[in-house]
Amino acid sequence: MSDSICIALDAMGGDFGPRVIIPASVDALKRHPQLTLKLVGQKSVLSPVLEKSLGKHPAAAIADRITIVNADNIIANDEKPSYALRKRGDSSMFRAISLVAEGQAQACVSAGNTGALMALGRFSLKMLPGIDRPAIITAIPSAQGVSYMLDLGANVDCSAEHLLQFAVMGSVMTRAVEGIEQPRIGLLNVGEEENKGNEQVKLASRLIREHGGLNYQGFVEGDDIFTGKVDVVVCDGFVGNIALKSSEGVARLIGSQMRSSFSASLLRRFTAWLAAPILGEIRSHIDPARRNGASLLGLQGIVVKSHGAANSTCFGFAIDQAVAEVSMDLPGSINRELESQIN
Amino acid sequence: MSDSICIALDAMGGDFGPRVIIPASVDALKRHPQLTLKLVGQKSVLSPVLEKSLGKHPAAAIADRITIVNADNIIANDEKPSYALRKRGDSSMFRAISLVAEGQAQACVSAGNTGALMALGRFSLKMLPGIDRPAIITAIPSAQGVSYMLDLGANVDCSAEHLLQFAVMGSVMTRAVEGIEQPRIGLLNVGEEENKGNEQVKLASRLIREHGGLNYQGFVEGDDIFTGKVDVVVCDGFVGNIALKSSEGVARLIGSQMRSSFSASLLRRFTAWLAAPILGEIRSHIDPARRNGASLLGLQGIVVKSHGAANSTCFGFAIDQAVAEVSMDLPGSINRELESQIN
Numbered sequence: 001m002s003d004s005i006c007i008a009l010d011a012m013g014g015d016f017g018p019r020v021i022i023p024a025s026v027d028a029l030k031r032h033p034q035l036t037l038k039l040v041g042q043k044s045v046l047s048p049v050l051e052k053s054l055g056k057h058p059a060a061a062i063a064d065r066i067t068i069v070n071a072d073n074i075i076a077n078d079e080k081p082s083y084a085l086r087k088r089g090d091s092s093m094f095r096a097i098s099l100v101a102e103g104q105a106q107a108c109v110s111a112g113n114t115g116a117l118m119a120l121g122r123f124s125l126k127m128l129p130g131i132d133r134p135a136i137i138t139a140i141p142s143a144q145g146v147s148y149m150l151d152l153g154a155n156v157d158c159s160a161e162h163l164l165q166f167a168v169m170g171s172v173m174t175r176a177v178e179g180i181e182q183p184r185i186g187l188l189n190v191g192e193e194e195n196k197g198n199e200q201v202k203l204a205s206r207l208i209r210e211h212g213g214l215n216y217q218g219f220v221e222g223d224d225i226f227t228g229k230v231d232v233v234v235c236d237g238f239v240g241n242i243a244l245k246s247s248e249g250v251a252r253l254i255g256s257q258m259r260s261s262f263s264a265s266l267l268r269r270f271t272a273w274l275a276a277p278i279l280g281e282i283r284s285h286i287d288p289a290r291r292n293g294a295s296l297l298g299l300q301g302i303v304v305k306s307h308g309a310a311n312s313t314c315f316g317f318a319i320d321q322a323v324a325e326v327s328m329d330l331p332g333s334i335n336r337e338l339e340s341q342i343n
Numbered sequence: 344m345s346d347s348i349c350i351a352l353d354a355m356g357g358d359f360g361p362r363v364i365i366p367a368s369v370d371a372l373k374r375h376p377q378l379t380l381k382l383v384g385q386k387s388v389l390s391p392v393l394e395k396s397l398g399k400h401p402a403a404a405i406a407d408r409i410t411i412v413n414a415d416n417i418i419a420n421d422e423k424p425s426y427a428l429r430k431r432g433d434s435s436m437f438r439a440i441s442l443v444a445e446g447q448a449q450a451c452v453s454a455g456n457t458g459a460l461m462a463l464g465r466f467s468l469k470m471l472p473g474i475d476r477p478a479i480i481t482a483i484p485s486a487q488g489v490s491y492m493l494d495l496g497a498n499v500d501c502s503a504e505h506l507l508q509f510a511v512m513g514s515v516m517t518r519a520v521e522g523i524e525q526p527r528i529g530l531l532n533v534g535e536e537e538n539k540g541n542e543q544v545k546l547a548s549r550l551i552r553e554h555g556g557l558n559y560q561g562f563v564e565g566d567d568i569f570t571g572k573v574d575v576v577v578c579d580g581f582v583g584n585i586a587l588k589s590s591e592g593v594a595r596l597i598g599s600q601m602r603s604s605f606s607a608s609l610l611r612r613f614t615a616w617l618a619a620p621i622l623g624e625i626r627s628h629i630d631p632a633r634r635n636g637a638s639l640l641g642l643q644g645i646v647v648k649s650h651g652a653a654n655s656t657c658f659g660f661a662i663d664q665a666v667a668e669v670s671m672d673l674p675g676s677i678n679r680e681l682e683s684q685i686n
Contacts, residue, residue: 245565
């Protein structure tokens with residue numbers, strides 16, 4: 001028997017809130033028999049949606065493992081993190097994170113405001129020793145399988161030291177999750193040559209190289225993110241967010257071009273019918289929604305960020321990610337690695 | 344009859360040098376009867392390749408319009424721009440740019456070191472009044488047709504004022520090339536809300552808004568590059584280079600996944616045969632090589648940068664781009680616009 005795992009969900013976060021999160025929760029409970037969930041949000045909103053979702057399923061085994069924790073406020077997507085920190089003590093996001101801080105849940109999942117999630121996570125859970133800021137990491141499809149990339153939007157003004165910390169955390173996560181003994185680390189830049197790039201990456205490259213203990217491969221370029229040339233791509237949150245969203249944008253453009261090109265004639269529609277399973281295979285490898293669930297690394301607790309626009313299936317992937325991180329005690333692994341590198 | 348146009352080519356630049364550039368030149372002369380070309384590089388290397396390429400074609404009409412200008416040195420891809428400026432006075436790149444500065448050519452095309460091209464361009468051709476640095480701009484495929492994006496790698500440490508200058512130049516170029524009266528300008532950021540982003544983009548957004556005269560739409564995100572939400576995407580060269588290369592990387596990943604998925608069985612190979620023209624159509628819309636030819640804006644002369652890995656067809660697109668910019672007197676248009684905005 002596996003140990004029981006309790007996860008707190010910010011049930012009001014994201015573009016669709018409870019409409020997506022509650023059905024995803026019920027499905028996750030069916031997938032993970034050891035899982036219990038705490039839905040955090042406005043009880044009056046959540047109760048009817050939960051009742052409706054449970055109504056479709058054999059009651060007790062599921063219903064007993066999901067509870068509502070009331071929180072009256074919601075943090076909006078355009079709210080400043082500093083404001084969220086000051087004014088939203090009773091928000092669903094803050095309460096969900098607090099449950100982790102208080103030991104009442106082992107992880108928290110939110111599809112809400114990324115900046116607020118980082119600020120509240122840092123405030124409630126505290127940073128691991130030696131880490132200044134949380135970083136957002138996610139798996140990226142590559143020609144070799146997957147790579148990991150961080151930071152993806154939490155830190156828009158990073159120092160070279162922060163990039164070094166990201167490299168250490170990314171290396172540990174990739175070792176823990178993928179079982180790669182010495183993950184290859186690359187630093188994202190506009191060229192591979194030593195003299196290329198801005199002052200921040202040049203200094204960071206020197207720090208990562210001097211740090212030792214990391215399998216550092218030097219600079220990598222934007223297209224290397226998807227070749228599998230390295231296992232971990234390190235960058236600041238500004239560049240990482242834009243690189244990832246640009247890639248999603250071009251993938252969507254190719255998808256929409258395909259739909260219109262494939263429907264232009266009867267023969268083409270027949271071809272599309274034949275090609276559908278092939279294109280489906282490719283989509284399932286490339287589609288970022290398939291790996292929805294980015295982790296906030298560097299906190300003394302597990303926080304998983306779902307895409308704001310995630311549908312129920314995708315939000316379910318984020319819950320699965322939280323379950324996996326609890327099972328492997330990810331913050332503990334990072335902490336042990338940091339300590340071993342100091343000693 | 345159209346006026347004659349003379350273009351200087353850095354015949355030694357790029358990954359393949361004369362092997363690609365000379366055949367591309369001969370083809371360009373066939374496409375453009377008003378064109379003459381000056382091939383700049385080591386005469387002993389260029390002469391035999393040129394003779395061989397000309398040998399296949401009816402001689403005089405083409406051969407009379409292409410001449411070799413000797414330059415003994417080559418600027419390597421990993422050379423620092425400052426070094427290129429100091430030591431490579433007799434390089435093919437420097438000589439090609441000098442021909443423009445001396446009025447012996449109306450434009451220059453190079454597939455060589457981008458940083459060196461910018462430094463030498465700035466040194467020989469000088470900047471337009473009111474512009475501090477050249478920016479690299481290129482057309483990007485979008486759901487609406489094309490957008491333009493700048494800067495793409497020339498400027499890795501930009502100020503907010505530089506981003507404002509890029510916005511002005513991008514707007515003028517898009518009006519000149521695409522005939523859009525008031526091109527919509529977007530500033531690339533990690534979110535659309537006013538409070539998102541680093542200090543540089545927040546300040547730049549204020550400057551562009553206050554400047555007036557531009558159809559400024561505010562912040563856009565990475566995926567907006569390809570939706571056609573704006574006509575011009577403005578960003579610093581570090582972010583722009585990485586966003587563009589990431590997009591090329593994911594497009595290549597999708598392409599390689601398709602090739603392997605479509606060849607997995609006999610039925611799939613038949614499907615691939617049916618789908619080939621459709622996929623070709625999509626590729627020709629998306630493929631960055633189709634629009635090879637990025638322009639250095641802000642100089643008092645025309646410099647077009649070809650991708651270093653361009654093949655002969657793609658280098659030809661870069662020559663076509665230079666021909667088009669000469670025809671529309673792009674630097675003159677930008678200068679007039681800058682003057683009208685001051686007055």
